[in-house]
Amino acid sequence: xxxxxxxRPLSPHLQIYRPQITSVLSILHRMTGVAxxxxxxxxxxxxxAAASGAEAFAAAQDWxxxxxxxxxxxxxxxxxxxxxxxxxxxxxWDLGLGLEIETVTQTGWxxxxxxxxxxxxxxxxxxxxx
Amino acid sequence: MSLRTPVARARGLGSAKEGAHHWWVQRxxxxxxxxxxxxxxxxxxxxxxxxDSADAGYAAMASWMSNPIAATLMIGFLAFxxxxxxxxxxxxxxxxxxxxxxxxxxxxxxxxxLAFFGIASIVSxxxxxxxx
Ligand code: HEM
Numbered sequence: 001x002x003x004x005x006x007x008r009p010l011s012p013h014l015q016i017y018r019p020q021i022t023s024v025l026s027i028l029h030r031m032t033g034v035a036x037x038x039x040x041x042x043x044x045x046x047x048x049a050a051a052s053g054a055e056a057f058a059a060a061q062d063w064x065x066x067x068x069x070x071x072x073x074x075x076x077x078x079x080x081x082x083x084x085x086x087x088x089x090x091x092x093w094d095l096g097l098g099l100e101i102e103t104v105t106q107t108g109w110x111x112x113x114x115x116x117x118x119x120x121x122x123x124x125x126x127x128x129x130x
Numbered sequence: 131m132s133l134r135t136p137v138a139r140a141r142g143l144g145s146a147k148e149g150a151h152h153w154w155v156q157r158x159x160x161x162x163x164x165x166x167x168x169x170x171x172x173x174x175x176x177x178x179x180x181x182d183s184a185d186a187g188y189a190a191m192a193s194w195m196s197n198p199i200a201a202t203l204m205i206g207f208l209a210f211x212x213x214x215x216x217x218x219x220x221x222x223x224x225x226x227x228x229x230x231x232x233x234x235x236x237x238x239x240x241x242x243x244l245a246f247f248g249i250a251s252i253v254s255x256x257x258x259x260x261x262x
Contacts, residue, residue, distance in 0.1 A: 040208075041247055047254040
């Protein structure tokens with residue numbers, strides 16, 4: 001057997017670490033990615049309803065405008081803005097930019113602030129024009 | 131200094147099948163989705179503004195999608211979004227699902243479901259765009 005699979009030390013288990021901005025944002029990217037995947041199925045439902053005629057679309061719109069619908073939409077919009085901002089952060093890392101640990105911490109907080117801000121602005125504008 | 135050949139060092143560290151392509155397309159679709167998701171959110175808010183409560187916004191939806199640029203961007207958003215989602219979910223499964231056969235099975239189901247809904251949503255956009 002190749003040596004690479006032998007005698008490899010096990011890293012300390014995840015649970016012994018205190019949550020840090022880096023690790024929390026990392027798992028949040030994954031969670032929002034999964035949430036957005038489920039969200040794309042709801043967007044598909046919305047479009048299929050629209051193509052099925054005025055009645056089906058009205059039913060879909062009713063459902064989206066309900067308490068549960070708005071709650072899901074709120075979760076979806078924050079997921080989108082967070083995943084979008086953190087995705088840009090990921091792409092910068094892929095270019096080799098911003099990899100110093102202090103920078104990673106700073107951009108992490110910026111990402112949270114921008115994602116939260118965009119969510120807030122989107123909902124304020126949406127309610128204003130409703 | 132190691133006297134081992136590169137291939138001897140690489141053996142046992144994982145296979146080199148389609149990882150690079152998967153990684154690359156995940157980034158490519160991510161880049162495409164940056165402007166497309168921003169456009170989508172702004173357009174939906176615009177549609178809410180144009181919506182008439184009498185028809186639950188049906189006419190606003192139809193007129194939005196009858197613009198060829200809007201329909202094109204919408205289809206782009208859907209195609210890149212569903213593709214990016216399928217690639218992303220595969221990575222999540224690879225990290226958490228054991229045994230291998232189950233991971234592959236779940237991945238196959240995910241791919242097919244996302245492909246089906248992706249196609250259905252694009253067909254729907256075309257139907258609305260052509261006034262069906
Ligand atoms: C339709 C919207 C989107 C969906 C459904 C989605 C879904 C996903 C999923 C499921 C993953 C896998 C997560 C993981 O491996 O932990 C992922 C990863 C990723 N997403 Fe998205 N995403 C969307 C939009 C975006 C946007 C707009 C960007 C823009 C920059 C982006 C950038 C990325 C990047 C860079 C990764 C790879 C992260 C890594 O290396 O772990 N995504 N996405």
